[in-house]
Structures are given as C-alpha cells and as structure tokens.
Amino acid sequence: MTNERIHNFNAGPAALPPEVLRQAAFELENYNGTGMSIMEHSHRGESYEHVHHEAIATTKRLLGISDAYEVLLLQGGASLQFAMVPYNLLPPDQKANYILTGAWSEKAKKEADHLGKTYSGASGEDNNYKRIPDFEAIETTVDDAYIHVTSNNTIYGTAWQDFTRMAEWKAPVIADMSSDIFSRSLPVENFDLIYAGAQKNIGPSGVTLVIISKTLLEKTKAIAQDVPTILRYSTHAEKASLYNTPPTFAVYMLKNTLQWIEANGGLQAMETRNREKAALLYNAIDESDGFYRGHAHPSSRSNMNVTFKLPTEELTRLFLEEAKERQFSGLNGHRSVGGCRASIYNAVSLESCEALRNFMVSFQQKHR
C-alpha cells in the first residue's frame, strides 16, 4: 500500500499525466457544474459534443493536420484497425505491402491475410527485429494497395528514426503509431492513414485515433461497399465519429491528455524531453560494459520502449524483483520475448527515468 504515486513503466495501458488524473477525479461526479458526471452525459448533448470536438480539434492543432485529413475516434483498439485497414483499402486485384519490424506488424499482416493478398517488402525477422530495415532495402511498387509500417515496435523496442523518406513511396502509406504518436514531431503529410490505440501516450485504453486523408477516404468507398456499415471509415467520417455511442469517458481523458501536451510545449517539447529520458537509460546500458544488453541496434532505438537483458536469466529475474520492491512498476519484458522493458511514454517523468538509471547503476555495482 502506498500513498505516493510510483514509477510506472507499464507498456500500455500506461502512466497518465498526474494533472489529468487529478482533474478527472475532481470533476468525476459533477462535470463543469452540470450536476452529472461526463460519463452520464448523452453523446448527443452539448457537454459531451464539446469534449468530442475539442479532442478532434486538439489532435489537428498539435499535429498541424490540414483540411486534407479527417480525424476519427473509434473503438476496438489498434487490433480492430488491423482488420479495418484491409476491409477498406485492399481490393481483390492488388496486394498490400507490410514492412515487418516486429510482432505487431506481423499481427497486422496476418489479419489482412484473411481478407486479401499481402506480401512483405522488407522484414527484420532475420535479425530478430533488432533493426528497422534500411530504406534502400525496402521493396515497394506503385501497384501496392498500400504500404503498412509500425512506427514504434513496443515489444522489441525499435523505432523508425525518420519519416521523411516515406514521401518517396508511390502507394498510400499507412502507419500503426500506437506506441509513439504525440511523442515526437510528425510529418503527417507523408502518411495517408495513421492509427493508434490511445493507451500509451494519449489516454486510457478504449479509444482509437485514426487520421485518414480525404483522398484515401474517397477510395475506401468503392472498396468497402459490401462491408458492414460499422467497419467502414466513411461511416464514421460522415458522422464525425458519432455514428454510434462513442467511448465518452475515454475521449474526455484523451482530450485532456492532448491539452496537457499542448500546455507543456507540444510535440517539440515532448520530443526533447523523451530523448533526454531515453538517453539516461541507453547511457546506463552503453556504459555498463555489457552488463546490460540492449535488444535494439543503436541505429534503431526507440525512445518509448527501452528493452534490455542482463548477463543471465537469474540476474534478470533478480533485477526485476528488486526493482519491484523499489516501486518501479512494469519493467518486465513482453511475455513473448522476456527480459526487461522500460516504457517511458510522455507521462513518465524525467525523475522516474533518473531513479531507474540510478537503480540500474547500483544494481550493476552490486552484482557484476
């Protein structure tokens, strides 16, 4: 039992800004003097509609999104997007190109395989997903229905370092940005569709952000015409994401988290601070003489998920145990890969990262 907030390195759902939680607690029973919780408001009423449209407007403002795009707030998680993308964008006579950089891109491809033809223009599987493929080595064609990338690989701890060259690709570019959206600057114009579950950088689980270019949206209409209404992007775009009841509280939290990002300097400031936080941990790894072994190749490191192992499984286990006793939460690697993972999304403080770095250093001194 603790009365202090602890160091939360969960991979998602993850840490939320304390200010956002405090505000939610404060107005949970009576939102904005309306005599009811925001959860009790109709999604067709003024109070919620304001929250909803602010969530969308703040997304556009923070990312500098032009009128050439629609912003949607959906349910189902990124995993439902794995299906919605091919339902809406993969016609029978084309192939979708999935660039494989980890477990999540594999899953996205597998889901698309149920609905049409896919191939993989590059894969990091050979090197155990330690590296993002070199741009030159990625195969793409103008005939690709779309090219799908995962911007940040939550499980392996790698990330695309640079989004500029995607502008060279001729087919529509689609990105799963679940674990790094709003953590760094983003040239939205190089993408045609971006999706992200909220539960890492921008809110609680239960709401999924989708950014889609109007040109691509137009294309979906012919491809998805026999798809159920609820699974078509056009349905949600036409109703401003109020086709059916949205997850109102999750949207409210997302809006407040985005406003917190804005109040704290926007994407530039997030990026600077996230680099600083990540550098603390990567330096601890690099200066450990091989005691801590990073999974990601230095050229492909994620600033969101720092993955590493210790010299033996025994030491890894001991490290995780002692960390837990010291109020560091969520440092276990993903069940599928083991080891350690520190997820340091926007709401994880520099102080938490410093505390972890210090612990890593002292653990090493004791156990090397």
Added chain:
Amino acid sequence: MTNERIHNFNAGPAALPPEVLRQAAFELENYNGTGMSIMEHSHRGESYEHVHHEAIATTKRLLGISDAYEVLLLQGGASLQFAMVPYNLLPPDQKANYILTGAWSEKAKKEADHLGKTYSGASGEDNNYKRIPDFEAIETTVDDAYIHVTSNNTIYGTAWQDFTRMAEWKAPVIADMSSDIFSRSLPVENFDLIYAGAQKNIGPSGVTLVIISKTLLEKTKAIAQDVPTILRYSTHAEKASLYNTPPTFAVYMLKNTLQWIEANGGLQAMETRNREKAALLYNAIDESDGFYRGHAHPSSRSNMNVTFKLPTEELTRLFLEEAKERQFSGLNGHRSVGGCRASIYNAVSLESCEALRNFMVSFQQKHR
C-alpha cells in the same frame, strides 16, 4: 451551474449510481493503494486482472449463468455486435430471422444483410412499433440460422413482457438487451446469445457485454473461419476477453455498477423498483385524460423508456423547456421520432421519477 446532482433521464449514456461515481472519484489517482490509477495498470497485471475477472464473475452470479455459457467483455458497442452476430453465425446456405420491433432491430437486420440472407418473421412496423408482436403471430423455422430479437426498444419505449416462450423456438435465439439487461429477472437459458452495450444499466459507454452459450460458440468456429481474428467470438472466449487491450476503466465501472446492483438486492429488487418507477409515469399518462399520449400500447410498455407526446408540438416543446429549467435532463425523444422520453434505468432514483410525475401533473393543470 449546480452543485447538486440533477434528475438524469438520458437514454444512454445515462445515470450511474452515485455511490459508484463517488468510489471512482475517490480512488481515481491511487487505486487500492497501488500508487496508480486503475487506468494506468497493465491489463496483464494482477490489479486489473482481478477487476476483469470480478466483472465476469459478478455478471454470472447476478444472472445465474451456468457453465454452459461464456461471458465476454468487448469493444465497439452494440452496433459492432450487429455485424459480429452474422459474421459468426450466418452461413451462406441459411437465413437469419430478425423480429422487427423498432429502429434498433431494423439496424441489426440491415447490417446482417451485408453479410448474408435475412428475413423477418414478424414486424411491428405497420403499427409504428407501438406493440411487440404476439407470440402466435411470429413466424420461425427450424432452418433459421438464428432468431434475433431486441428485448427493449429504447426509441419507441416498448419491451417484450415475457421471455419464457422463446424456449419454444427451435433455432438459436439471439437478443440485443442493450437497454434492459440487469433491469429485471432474465431466464438466460432461453437465449443462446445476449449482447448489450453497457451505457444504459451497467456502466459507461465503451464496453459491450456478450453472453454466449458454449454450444453456439462451437458452431461459430466453422462459420467464422475466414473472418478476421478480432471479429470472432472464439478469439475472445479463448483469451478470456484479454486478446487485445480491453477498455479497462469502462470494465472497472461495469464491475462496480454490477456490485452495486448486487448490494441493492439483485435483479429481483431492481425489477420491483423499476416497475414502481415506471408505474408513477405511466399512471401520470393514463390519468391525464389524454393530455399525455403514450406511444407504446399498454400491453407492450417498457419499464426503461417511457415515451409520450403532448396534445400539440407547441406544448411538447414548452414541456421540454420547462422541464429543463427544473433540472430534468434528457427528456427529449429520440431525434428520429420526436416527443418526450424518460429513460429510467436502474440508477435513476424513485425520487427523480416522483419529481417528474409531479411536474407532469402540475404542467397539465396549468396548460390543459
């Protein structure tokens, strides 16, 4: 601006129990002494897993659900179920039978029409959905892929009065119970699949409850084998609804709302109190000498949504305006039908219903 909670007659999202909101506010920043919000816990961690499994266990306990059923917690609202049901249960060589009792059953049928063949074994459309069809008049066959009913028609304010005779139907029986689940006793064994968005009787929006018999679940496996993983019931059943990140806060609220129902006497007590609440309003209608005109035929009245009109549109408008000034919220009828609707789900108090009845009586005295 008010510091008092107001009379909330919203149709959904709707009133939540004040005790449940108070508890959520109290532990929002530090859940159960863990140093973080329940929203910040991993869905793979002990704290959330306990909440998740309690939500399922409480559902089973309250409804007396046997081991012959699985309880699932999904995303996407009832509207995604409109598609998941035929994806999982409508084979190409059979027809699904949709009993039409209102706008929501029509929508459910329309979504199924994208995926296979349907027909309607009875429809209340002719009488403007004032009545639930007589049991004798409903056409069903053993060859129906399934028979779909909407137990409570949120928009028209009608409800099936009795679920016992569904046991006579030979095909699997599927019910959308979004707007009356947990409001009255329920012979689950007469249904093969029940689904409900949480946002009326059992929580905030963002989580959908599905109860499916294991026999039916087995059937879905052959029918849905080419359907994307995320849209198959078997996927979620096999992973205890933790296939992907669940809407953790919505599930937490659902669990607490179900425990509130349990602490307040369970379904029997809810049913008794809901009848009493509804009787207050229906009596005001019946004793108004035709000033208030109920939409539902008395034999088909819903105890959840009480729908009525006044003698003129002008008076209806005035009624809604004055009601709003008196802190009655959400009394507008659904945009598609107009008039007035008082939604009186479990968390709406007897006092709120009494206050509305009194207002109805005094408004009539002034304006008749």
